[in-house]
Amino acid sequence: xxxxxxxxxxxxxxxxxxxxxxxxxxxxxxxxxxxxxxxxxxxxxxxxxxxxxxxxxxxxxxxxxxxxxxxxxxxxxxxxxxxxxxxxxxxxxxxxxxxxxxxxxxxxxxxxxxxxxxxxxxxxxxxxxxxxxxxxxxxxxxxxxxxxxxxxxxxxxxxxxxxxxxxxxxxxxxxxxxxxxxxxxxxxxxxxxxxxxxxxxxxxxxxxxxxxxxxxxxxxxxxxxxxxxxxxxxxxxxxxxxxxxxxxxxxxxxxxxxxxxxxxxxxxxxxxxxxxxxxxxxxxxxxxxxxxxxxxxxxxxxxxxxxxxxxxxxxxxxxxxxxxxxxxxxxxxxxxxxxxxxxxxxxxxxxxxxxxxxxxxxxxxxxxxxxxxxxxxxxxxxxxxxxxxxxxxxxxxxxxxxxxxxxxxxxxxxxxxxxxxxxxxxxxxxxxxxxxxxxxxxxxxxxxxxxxxxxxxxxxxxxxxxxxxxxxxxxxxxxxxxxxxxxxxxxxxxxxxxxxxxxxxxxxxxxxxxxxxxxxxxxxxxxxxxxxxxxxxxxxxxxxxxxxxxxxxxxxxxxxxxxxxxxxxxxxxxxxxxxxxxxxxxxxxxx
RNA sequence: GGGGUCGUAGUUCAGUUUGGUUAGAACGCCGGCCUGUCACGCCGGAGGUCGCGAGUUCGAGUCUCGUCGGCCCCGCCA
Numbered sequence: 001x002x003x004x005x006x007x008x009x010x011x012x013x014x015x016x017x018x019x020x021x022x023x024x025x026x027x028x029x030x031x032x033x034x035x036x037x038x039x040x041x042x043x044x045x046x047x048x049x050x051x052x053x054x055x056x057x058x059x060x061x062x063x064x065x066x067x068x069x070x071x072x073x074x075x076x077x078x079x080x081x082x083x084x085x086x087x088x089x090x091x092x093x094x095x096x097x098x099x100x101x102x103x104x105x106x107x108x109x110x111x112x113x114x115x116x117x118x119x120x121x122x123x124x125x126x127x128x129x130x131x132x133x134x135x136x137x138x139x140x141x142x143x144x145x146x147x148x149x150x151x152x153x154x155x156x157x158x159x160x161x162x163x164x165x166x167x168x169x170x171x172x173x174x175x176x177x178x179x180x181x182x183x184x185x186x187x188x189x190x191x192x193x194x195x196x197x198x199x200x201x202x203x204x205x206x207x208x209x210x211x212x213x214x215x216x217x218x219x220x221x222x223x224x225x226x227x228x229x230x231x232x233x234x235x236x237x238x239x240x241x242x243x244x245x246x247x248x249x250x251x252x253x254x255x256x257x258x259x260x261x262x263x264x265x266x267x268x269x270x271x272x273x274x275x276x277x278x279x280x281x282x283x284x285x286x287x288x289x290x291x292x293x294x295x296x297x298x299x300x301x302x303x304x305x306x307x308x309x310x311x312x313x314x315x316x317x318x319x320x321x322x323x324x325x326x327x328x329x330x331x332x333x334x335x336x337x338x339x340x341x342x343x344x345x346x347x348x349x350x351x352x353x354x355x356x357x358x359x360x361x362x363x364x365x366x367x368x369x370x371x372x373x374x375x376x377x378x379x380x381x382x383x384x385x386x387x388x389x390x391x392x393x394x395x396x397x398x399x400x401x402x403x404x405x406x407x408x409x410x411x412x413x414x415x416x417x418x419x420x421x422x423x424x425x426x427x428x429x430x431x432x433x434x435x436x437x438x439x440x441x442x443x444x445x446x447x448x449x450x451x452x453x454x455x456x457x458x459x460x461x462x463x464x465x466x467x468x469x470x471x472x473x474x475x476x477x478x479x480x481x482x483x484x485x486x487x488x489x490x491x492x493x494x495x496x497x498x499x500x501x502x503x504x505x506x507x508x509x510x511x512x513x514x515x516x517x518x519x520x521x522x523x524x525x526x527x528x529x530x531x532x533x534x535x536x537x538x539x540x541x542x543x544x545x546x547x548x549x550x551x552x553x554x555x556x557x558x559x560x561x562x563x564x565x566x567x568x569x570x571x572x573x574x575x576x577x578x579x580x581x582x583x584x585x586x587x588x589x590x591x
Numbered sequence: 592g593g594g595g596u597c598g599u600a601g602u603u604c605a606g607u608u609u610g611g612u613u614a615g616a617a618c619g620c621c622g623g624c625c626u627g628u629c630a631c632g633c634c635g636g637a638g639g640u641c642g643c644g645a646g647u648u649c650g651a652g653u654c655u656c657g658u659c660g661g662c663c664c665c666g667c668c669a
Binding site: 032033034035036037038039041044048050052054055056069070074083084087089091092095112113114115116118119121123124125126127159174178179180182199200202225226227229232234341350351352448449450451452453455500550560561562566 | 592594597598601602603618619620624625626627628629630631632660661662663664665666667668669
């Protein structure tokens with residue numbers, strides 16, 4: 001008995017190897033013990049091979065095989081045999097052959113797993129994450145990690161071929177204002193001072209451009225201490241890139257090549273570039289959102305002009321106070337029941353709607369509690385604007401425009417789901433451009449950056465920075481895929497005066513700018529090249545690519561919704577001494 | 592910070608609406624039989640703090656309150 005060396009994985013043997021002596025290693029997926037002959041499905045990362053223990057071939061090995069159980073780790077040596085006629089298993093890639101074992105090594109035993117490895121079973125997330133190593137043995141999850149690897153390799157090889165340098169940036173950096181809540185790390189060496197984990201390498205990549213690196217990328221973890229969602233967790237991965245001497249069109253073109261390579265290498269899909277583009281204003285007007293899912297219609301129709309001065313008080317009040325009335329024509333949905341409409345109204349309420357007016361277009365009449373308030377001209381004008389035909393259902397939103405947009409955008413998605421309008425397996429890319437630079441924060445009573453404070457405004461609008469900042473458009477661009485924002489970037493400011501103007505518009509005075517971003521302002525003064533970049537959310541992208549319903553299915557060790565890790569039980573308490581060393585004096589009671 | 596939903600055997604669930612004898616099923620697990628299975632089959636068996644804590648009640652898996660945890664959503668996420 002010498003050392004056994006693996007000769008093949010569990011997914012590669014077929015009839016071309018008949019008669020060969022091979023050694024396989026892997027886990028017991030299933031055993032079928034007939035008392036006489038014993039079958040074991042041996043599993044590894046690549047697949048499954050059936051191995052056979054026959055008492056007539058080797059009685060000792062056969063006896064030993066009786067004790068095998070789920071998830072034991074084996075090395076087996078034997079001969080590749082063609083399966084007897086009618087015994088082939090078309091579900092396995094190796095289904096035409098089996099290994100007749102004449103040597104068995106038990107490399108390790110296993111406790112009975114807490115959940116089945118061999119079938120797709122709806123185990124709770126906390127149990128899956130507690131035993132993540134077992135969960136990852138299941139092919140559905142494992143294959144997601146394989147595709148993630150392939151996607152990142154495609155990106156690396158594309159960017160490497162395009163003269164990019166992969167450069168690392170610090171994880172321990174400084175907290176900056178604006179943006180999400182930071183994860184803070186106390187400094188032991190500097191009492192009372194804190195590092196922050198990066199929300200993105202934004203400033204470092206810009207400084208790399210000022211360093212003449214010209215083209216940078218990094219596949220990098222970013223951290224934002226905000227609440228979780230199915231497509232969001234506090235620690236996530238970005239494909240981060242930045243380029244010098246390039247405008248929007250150059251960057252967009254290059255990125256389309258990168259995304260195309262990614263889709264080709266992962267799901268072997270050839271995308272048609274260039275992707276469609278739409279301005280922010282058009283997206284908001286037609287879809288109510290800056291990340292429209294353009295795989296289906298149901299666009300928003302503005303009825304504000306048509307209904308100005310109408311007899312329906314709710315609409316009229318909204319219009320007189322500067323709000324809007326918009327509607328969706330749900331084609332062919334006039335048959336919706338009272339309950340359907342109640343459900344939709346309740347759904348709309350989650351996004352701030354105070355109600356939802358509707359009209360069922362019937363052959364003989366417009367059936368609705370509100371039809372009576374409209375004049376014949378108003379009805380005719382609505383009919384034309386909405387292209388309303390008998391059998392249609394009109395759903396209204398009336399409020400300030402931001403509320404109407406959010407409500408109708410969500411309603412539109414919900415309708416598409418209910419009506420099954422979304423064709424699976426389609427990938428609809430869309431660039432959104434010309435974002436506003438700023439939006440007004442009602443709580444803080446000041447403007448905040450829509451993208452970030454380093455995004456360049458259009459040069460011909462520089463004057464507006466001081467007079468009408470809400471009108472300034474930025475040179476930012478987002479890439480939207482099937483209604484998900486998968487990437488966003490911009491051309492950056494490379495002129496210190498412009499940067500100072502933008503800070504000023506954001507209410508960041510010179511002193512604060514100097515303190516928080518002095519290093520950037522300084523660097524801008526030493527020959528900063530024009531530059532711009534973009535970052536992609538890897539987790540979301542792979543989620544779409546694999547058809548996963550949660551980001552957790554494409555991350556090896558994800559967090560729960562409460563931002564914990566059931567495997568390691570992070571976050572955890574630390575010794576009082578560690579805190580003292582960090583100059584922290586917490587006032588909470590120790591348990 | 593708020594809303595919703597779920598928590599019963601190792602796992603997935605039924606039972607909760609209408610409180611009432613010993614809390615069931617499937618898979619898994621353990622033992623026995625079985626030489627061509629591939630979700631092998633057949634026979635037998637073990638396995639439960641009904642998340643936790645209070646309360647109502649003669650009596651709580653079931654009702655009430657609180658609490659913990661999983662998931663989904665709103666806010667938040669430049």
